[in-house]
Amino acid sequence: MEDIFVKLYEMTAFSNIIADPSFLAMYAIAFVLLYLGIKKHYEPLLLVPIAFGVLLANFPGGEMGVIQADSNGMVEVNGVMKNIWEMSLPEIAHDLGIMNFLYYMLIKTGFLPPVIFMGVGALTDFGPMLRNLRLSIFGAAAQMGIFTVLLVAILMGFTPQEAASLGIIGGADGPTAIFTTIKLAPHLLGPIAIAAYSYMALVPVIIPLVVKLLCTKKELMINMKEQEKLYPSKTEIKNLRVLKIVFPIAVTTVVAIFVPTAVSLVGMLMFGNLIKEIGSDTSRLFDAASNSIMNAATIFLGLCVGATMTSEAFLNWTTIGIVIGGFLAFALSISSGIFMVKIFNLFSKKKINPLIGATGLSAVPMASRVANDIATKYDPKNHVLNYCMSSNISGVIGSAVAAGVLISFLQ
Amino acid sequence: MENLSLGLMLMAVGMITVFVILLIVINLSKLLIAIVNKVAPEEVVVKKAATAPAAPTVIDPATMAAIKGAVNIVTSGKGKVIKVEKI
Numbered sequence: 001m002e003d004i005f006v007k008l009y010e011m012t013a014f015s016n017i018i019a020d021p022s023f024l025a026m027y028a029i030a031f032v033l034l035y036l037g038i039k040k041h042y043e044p045l046l047l048v049p050i051a052f053g054v055l056l057a058n059f060p061g062g063e064m065g066v067i068q069a070d071s072n073g074m075v076e077v078n079g080v081m082k083n084i085w086e087m088s089l090p091e092i093a094h095d096l097g098i099m100n101f102l103y104y105m106l107i108k109t110g111f112l113p114p115v116i117f118m119g120v121g122a123l124t125d126f127g128p129m130l131r132n133l134r135l136s137i138f139g140a141a142a143q144m145g146i147f148t149v150l151l152v153a154i155l156m157g158f159t160p161q162e163a164a165s166l167g168i169i170g171g172a173d174g175p176t177a178i179f180t181t182i183k184l185a186p187h188l189l190g191p192i193a194i195a196a197y198s199y200m201a202l203v204p205v206i207i208p209l210v211v212k213l214l215c216t217k218k219e220l221m222i223n224m225k226e227q228e229k230l231y232p233s234k235t236e237i238k239n240l241r242v243l244k245i246v247f248p249i250a251v252t253t254v255v256a257i258f259v260p261t262a263v264s265l266v267g268m269l270m271f272g273n274l275i276k277e278i279g280s281d282t283s284r285l286f287d288a289a290s291n292s293i294m295n296a297a298t299i300f301l302g303l304c305v306g307a308t309m310t311s312e313a314f315l316n317w318t319t320i321g322i323v324i325g326g327f328l329a330f331a332l333s334i335s336s337g338i339f340m341v342k343i344f345n346l347f348s349k350k351k352i353n354p355l356i357g358a359t360g361l362s363a364v365p366m367a368s369r370v371a372n373d374i375a376t377k378y379d380p381k382n383h384v385l386n387y388c389m390s391s392n393i394s395g396v397i398g399s400a401v402a403a404g405v406l407i408s409f410l411q
Numbered sequence: 412m413e414n415l416s417l418g419l420m421l422m423a424v425g426m427i428t429v430f431v432i433l434l435i436v437i438n439l440s441k442l443l444i445a446i447v448n449k450v451a452p453e454e455v456v457v458k459k460a461a462t463a464p465a466a467p468t469v470i471d472p473a474t475m476a477a478i479k480g481a482v483n484i485v486t487s488g489k490g491k492v493i494k495v496e497k498i
Contacts, residue, residue, distance in 0.1 A: 133437045140433040147422035154418040238448040401432045405425045
């Protein structure tokens with residue numbers, strides 16, 4: 001009789017949870033993330049699947065946690081070391097469970113982030129960037145946070161690959177951060193994805209904080225429309241529709257030639273945008289890219305990323321370093337954009353509101369909306385949304401290029 | 412020390428590449444604007460012949476309910492639809 005109870009006890013997850021209470025910490029993290037996603041509406045489309053993935057991965061015996069292969073691709077399967085890349089997909093599903101099947105098929109191959117980029121492209125309007133081309137350069141300045149944190153992380157003892165994956169959080173672009181981490185430091189995928197999406201959700205808090213520290217009231221009151229009237233732009237667009245169709249083709253070609261490693265991201269972003277801009281002829285493709293495909297990709301990406309956060313992979317000092325480093329990368333990216341505008345204003349008659357520099361990181365369009373709210377707080381007539389969107393959208397290209405550089409040097 | 416110099420090199424190469432690529436994108440866009448302005452100038456919008464003044468727009472109840480529902484979700488119940496007009 002006692003044997004039956006012992007076996008029943010061992011059959012449930014209780015025995016493992018009591019033997020290793022760190023599982024409880026992971027449940028707490030999952031519940032907090034679910035709360036933030038559901039109740040606080042912080043990036044719910046991604047935080048909810050990620051949080052649920054965390055929950056699923058940490059039920060002992062459930063076989064839903066992702067097992068990371070070492071740098072040689074070796075994993076332990078039932079006590080035997082096997083090379084994951086020599087295992088067939090059905091074998092992975094059978095021996096390691098369905099979540100590892102999804103992870104090694106969709107994430108580790110780098111398939112999903114470009115697919116999500118295609119959806120992002122289909123939802124992006126490059127019009128504001130094309131109308132304010134001069135402001136796009138601030139999307140480059142805001143990438144400074146990525147490389148500064150890379151340096152800091154190396155000093156802290158991270159390997160260059162881990163440091164690059166940590167720094168890319170400063171690009172404020174979830175798919176780019178995930179794509180870079182998969183290529184360079186897949187064992188850090190869980191905490192880096194969580195940090196990237198959490199800070200993206202906290203854009204309405206982080207941007208005002210940095211702006212308040214670095215900008216004066218006078219600078220924030222610079223009215224872009226008045227500046228435009230005083231010093232009108234020489235470039236006039238006569239046919240925006242045609243320009244928007246040609247633009248993604250031309251940008252893909254240029255990026256493909258200069259930074260081939262960034263093509264999977266930029267190319268898919270531009271393809272998504274192209275099928276949007278062509279209009280009714282490709283409306284079905286646009287609909288698929290921006291709805292069904294993007295939604296399915298988001299679900300699998302979120303669940304798999306969450307499932308990488310097993311207690312042994314997440315509860316360590318590296319995660320704390322990532323959380324702090326990620327915030328630093330984010331804040332530095334915003335600051336760099338602001339400083340570049342300030343330097344620009346020293347030499348130019350046509351002044352630019354520093355908020356346009358602050359939105360050079362690629363959290364589109366939330367960063368621009370937040371910047372617009374700050375501007376209208378100081379002057380209700382000063383709407384900077386369209387101008388901010390210019391640096392904001394070019395920031396997406398900038399962070400993808402930065403990721404391409406890191407991957408090509410460190411992979 | 413070796414990793415630090417690698418980090419510094421990546422910082423220099425990375426930032427220069429990002430600036431160069433965005434400068435190329437900006438100048439390429441300017442070139443495209445010039446070409447498109449020359450080759451495919453403004454689309455001529457043919458105005459329809461004057462017709463009888465349009466009747467006041469009537470929004471069907473299903474559309475109105477959908478608009479109200481969307482506003483309700485976006486504003487968390489604080490917003491109110493007063494008037495819907497076709498522009």
